[in-house]
């Protein structure tokens with residue numbers, strides 16, 4: 031019925047999925063563990079088999095199997111819209127199963143806002159091919175040619191005789207297509223059928239309620255933290271009290287008599303305790319006496335000295351490719367600066383910012399049947415499967431990762447840590463283990479977005495034109511974490527595993543379409559003294575270093591505009607219009623479109639900023655910034671109130687114009703954009719990882735603060751823009767959404783603060799103390 | 811270990827646990843509830859919020875032995891398969907992203923509306939301010955609270971009219 035290699039597993043899961051409307055049916059509600067139901071091995075699913083993607087049931091419903099994960103933006107609903115359209119089946123009669131390595135094809139999982147742009151294509155092709163195959167079955171059944179058949183909502187009808195009709199369920203329900211797709215991987219598979227054009231789509235493009243939300247408000251969603259398995263025990267880590275410390279002793283007697291105590295498990299500098307019950311493990315981990323030796327030299331400077339360190343350290347890698355090694359150059363910037371009538375310079379500082387996921391890292395590992403099943407909210411479950419298998423030295427097909435919802439991903443769950451820990455403990459103990467990090471551990475030791483130091487220079491000619499531009503970034507991003515690689519995950523580092531060549535990291539350059547005759551851009555990567563076993567590990571936090579680059583470049587463009595008394599919007603439009611031609615994605619035209627749309631929505635009046643300062647306690651101002659990520663264009667305007675007595679900043683109004691091509695679900699796009707903008711605001715106002723020369727001192731929601739209810743703007747407004755020169759074209763592309771919208775926010779907020787106060791903040795975040803100090807220094 | 815009896819969502823449960831155990835672990839691991847979540851274990855985020863005798867309390871820092879009275883969890887909000895107006899408003903506003911914090915958002919809002927059915931914007935911001943969300947769903951949560959307040963008021967009016975008629 032179902033392809034042999036996934037049959038048992040599919041059936042096991044399908045039973046569960048069907049009875050619980052798309053929710054995994056495991057844990058205490060099920061008598062036995064799912065691993066017992068599906069004993070393995072767990073090979074990957076063949077992407078070239080149509081049956082790997084779609085199952086049609088007898089009751090004329092369909093289940094879609096996709097190798098993506100949805101950390102909370104509603105991509106699963108979007109896939110259903112697109113696949114229902116291509117298959118011509120009622121949206122309400124479909125479900126979508128995501129990201130479990132043994133039942134869905136390896137589409138990597140999620141990341142880079144690639145869900146709709148890249149990975150929805152093979153899904154659509156598979157669904158279109160299924161529709162084609164079903165129509166052929168109907169044609170054979172009714173003995174009428176294909177062109178005499180019509181199909182709607184999973185029912186095929188003979189056009190000339192509507193009394194003759196058949197459902198998809200009757201044609202194939204429970205059976206398999208047995209069709210091999212062309213291509214050889216999950217990106218390039220294709221069938222004979224063509225996918226539909228934009229105007230032919232019915233569900234895609236319509237605001238649609240997300241299918242994952244009801245379960246999240248009535249507590250029926252089973253998150254990965256909720257998994258319970260027979261015989262499962264609980265583990266907690268004991269982290270080194272100092273970065274790069276060496277374990278010199280464990281006094282097991284300090285916990286041995288605690289109720290429920292099972293074992294202290296340790297290798298190298300990795301230490302964990304395992305107990306019968308969760309609270310027992312929490313207590314034992316706190317109580318375990320360990321001794322450690324501090325490293326001979328400090329692993330990093332303190333957060334107060336970070337930028338001095340970055341300024342003077344020798345770069346370890348140049349990440350930006352270009353005509354000249356490590357640099358992108360247009361024209362002759364050196365000459366432009368030589369001949370400049372005026373040079374403007376500024377330096378910008380963006381600290382490490384944490385993911386600080388709302389729920390700490392966790393995983394449940396089940397070693398039953400000589401296999402290893404991991405229950406996780408990992409965004410990139412396939413990478414996790416490889417990582418865990420390699421780490422334990424198991425054949426890959428003995429490991430599977432069952433994807434379940436969890437607290438937001440944002441890249442942290444792509445570089446996840448708990449799975450390898452739970453797997454190692456379970457492997458050693460021979461029992462299912464649930465590992466969960468504590469809050470202080472998560473905030474201090476999670477992966478961080480890289481700190482940036484950016485030096486910007488502008489050369490103005492005699493008429494005040496921007497003739498030369500220089501961007502020089504230093505990104506603290508050496509040994510950037512991979513996706514659950516067995517030698518970069520924290521437990522592997524603590525056990526002493528080292529890869530020969532650490533990942534070079536990256537130092538992004540700005541994303542804009544400004545036409546500046548002479549322009550040089552360069553990004554260097556700087557390493558901290560310690561790159562292994564350190565809590566200052568860098569990883570992807572959404573767009574990994576776009577917001578940092580945009581903070582510098584879009585603040586600086588404002589500074590240049592202010593220097594020549596130009597309106598910051600007009601100045602940007604002029605720089606864009608100075609360019610000729612466009613790229614294949616029409617980024618110049620679409621840049622102009624989002625800027626104009628944002629300005630119109632806001633009611634922007636042309637004037638230079640900062641405006642004449644008010645005399646009251648509250649100073650108000652507006653700031654604009656624009657950038658793009660890939661082909662997704664975004665312009666934002668933020669209006670702020672700055673309290674000159676306290677330094678408190680409130681972003682009272684935020685306007686965003688966003689162009690990501692064809693929008694599959696305008697409703698979930700709006701909410702994702704709102705939330706992304708507020709994340710950008712949180713990073714602008716609050717977020718910074720603090721540390722001394724021994725350890726990270728940001729350990730909770732006080733010491734690594736985040737945006738709160740009281741910070742929310744009175745108004746968050748979004749304009750969805752379609753700036754394509756031919757907006758109605760049937761092949762309008764779908765571009766990524768989610769990451770782009772937080773990229774310009776830090777600059778827009780800084781520009782607004784400058785407009786309000788005349789004071790330029792070049793150091794993120796804009797916490798009250800920092801703002802107040804800057805206001806005082808400027809005599810405001 | 812000691813035997814402790816808890817009244818949760820209309821039922822009674824007796825557990826035999828260390829009396830210092832935070833209530834959260836008992837609810838999640840012994841009573842198999844999955845509304846309250848672990849976010850911080852420090853009383854800072856609200857993920858673990860339950861309603862105890864009409865107050866929003868953080869079950870991650872409340873020893874189970876200190877519990878006196880009726881506990882309601884997110885599971886206990888709906889009645890006879892009918893979602894509470896707050897839950898419906900959350901769906902109507904499409905409030906959650908990952909949803910992990912929404913237990914805290916909904917339960918804290920519930921207690922607020924029970925005490926103050928017509929909160930001002932400032933009161934909403936103030937009351938909700940220590941209930942965190944890392945997906946930044948705040949804007950939608952605030953909209954959902956206002957929407958729910960309207961529904962609750964309408965339901966109350968209808969109920970009162972009924973009483974008058976009776």
Ligand code: FES
Nearest residue numbers: 849850853856870
């Ligand atoms: S988990 Fe209880 S307040 Fe955070």
Ligand code: FES
Nearest residue numbers: 908909911943945
């Ligand atoms: S919805 Fe994800 S933490 Fe709030």
